[in-house]
Amino acid sequence: MNAYGEFVAAIADIPATRLLGRAPEGMNSSGDSQQQDWSKRIKAMQTLELGPCLDRADIYLVQSALGKAEPSASYAFAPLDIETDKERAERFAKQMEAADKLAGLNAMPEQAFNRGIQSLMIAEGYLPELEAALSEIPDDERYGIVADPSVDDPTEGGGPDSTGAGGSGSETEPPVRVAANDATPRPLYVYRKLLNAGELVDWAQGLGVKTNPADQLHVTVLYSKQPVDPMAMGEGWSSDPDGGLVIKAGGPRALERFGEGALVLQFASWSLQSRHNEMVQAGASHDWPDYLPHVTISYEAPADLDLEAIKPYAGELRFGPEIFEPLDPDWKSKIAEA
Structure with missing residues (x-):
């Protein structure tokens, strides 16, 4: 029966510890590797098999439930493992360390970086009520968009250059951006x-x-x-x-x-x-x-x-x-x- 159980576990691609409900075998074996393999298997089935089916059905289910189409609606599968407090703290520390190094590279605009970090904190749920608090702050303050205090006169130094197609102005004026204190749509x-x-x-x-x-x-x-x-x-x-x-x-x-x-x-x-x-x-x-x-x-x-x-x-x-x-x-x- 044990040999048959091992055979069935291999065919079903389910760890024997889970399928047969028995303790891990071998010296210093905790069963973690088998559990990780099983989680990867479930994740692949969710992504490749269940997800595409839900995407087709949700078009009608969401509209039926809400009374209207909701193109921005999304879903996420529940976590396959329960993260311990220690693991969660370690993951947070590594993410913040990586974010700190990324900020030092100056590889992207500051506003885009701030938006990404805020989205990460909200998605991970690290700070309760963060999303609600940020939603009450204007975007320019929330994402760090600050007017350039050195620009007092939008016409100082000449206006926008016109030599590129689509613009307006004088060809003799130097190429500069729209004045930082002129945010008129x-x-x-x-x-x-x-x-x-x-x-x-x-x-x-x-x-x-x-x-x-x-x-x-x-x-x-x-x-x-x-x-x-x-x-x-x-x-x-x-x-x-x-x-x-x-x-x-x-x-x-x-x-x-x-x-x-x-x-x-x-x-x-x-x-x-x-x-x-x-x-x-x-x-x-x-x-x-x-x-x-x-x-x-x-x-x-x-x-x-x-x-x-x-x-x-x-x-x-x-x-x-x-x-x-x-x-x-x-x-x-x-x-x-x-």
């Missing part, structure tokens, strides 16, 4: 100017393409027709002291046509994609199905240009800091190609 345009645009222009003109002026080449980060508070967008993602962003040479590149005559160079950038998604989650809009980082080379590309026969520009792309501007719907008419 507005349709917003955010972009980065291509600093080594001359290299891309030389490459495109070598193909016989009439290009946009070099000082107007840029990558769009956000094109939001929805009025948003510029301060709610947080800080740009950059490891450079000057706020710039470098796309290294090589990697995925593609030449595509957008609309009628627009020739663009597409490239992959996790930083730009993540930054764009962060802004959309903060309330900005995006009118296209996907965000594709690209530089528009020309709006008058020859119709007979065979893009499949051209190897896309693969050199380094060096972009400047983020520039925030009110959205200008008539930006395209102001571009003069060279």
Whole structure:
């Protein structure tokens, strides 16, 4: 019978200690490893088998229970093990140690980091009533969004630069962000100017393409027709002291046509994609199905240009800091190609 029980446990993938209700065998054996294997098995079944079934059924069950659809509703399976106070304290200490090291890297905007830490504390239930207390605090205070006290005059030092498509202003003004003390919601345009645009222009003109002026080449980060508070967008993602962003040479590149005559160079950038998604989650809009980082080379590309026969520009792309501007719907008419 014992041999048969071992056989059944192996076939069922259930630890013998649990299936047969017997004590662990072997010297210094506590049965913990078998219990961990069983928990992993249950977790896999929840994720791969039960979860997908619930996702289909919940669409109707939630609506039936609440009387309306609730797209934000979610669920979580109950823990498979009961954590001891010691284990919980040790896990908290390790998480806070990791968070402290992460904060020292300055790898993300302070507001995003604060939001993540608060979400972790709430999800883990470390501090009772924390979520209720934080919900009563304005977002700017809750996430540490503080106006720059050094900026007294929104017009001091010049206004936003207009050489990027979608913005407004004077070409002689230096590229600066919207003043920190001006948080009026507005349709917003955010972009980065291509600093080594001359290299891309030389490459495109070598193909016989009439290009946009070099000082107007840029990558769009956000094109939001929805009025948003510029301060709610947080800080740009950059490891450079000057706020710039470098796309290294090589990697995925593609030449595509957008609309009628627009020739663009597409490239992959996790930083730009993540930054764009962060802004959309903060309330900005995006009118296209996907965000594709690209530089528009020309709006008058020859119709007979065979893009499949051209190897896309693969050199380094060096972009400047983020520039925030009110959205200008008539930006395209102001571009003069060279």
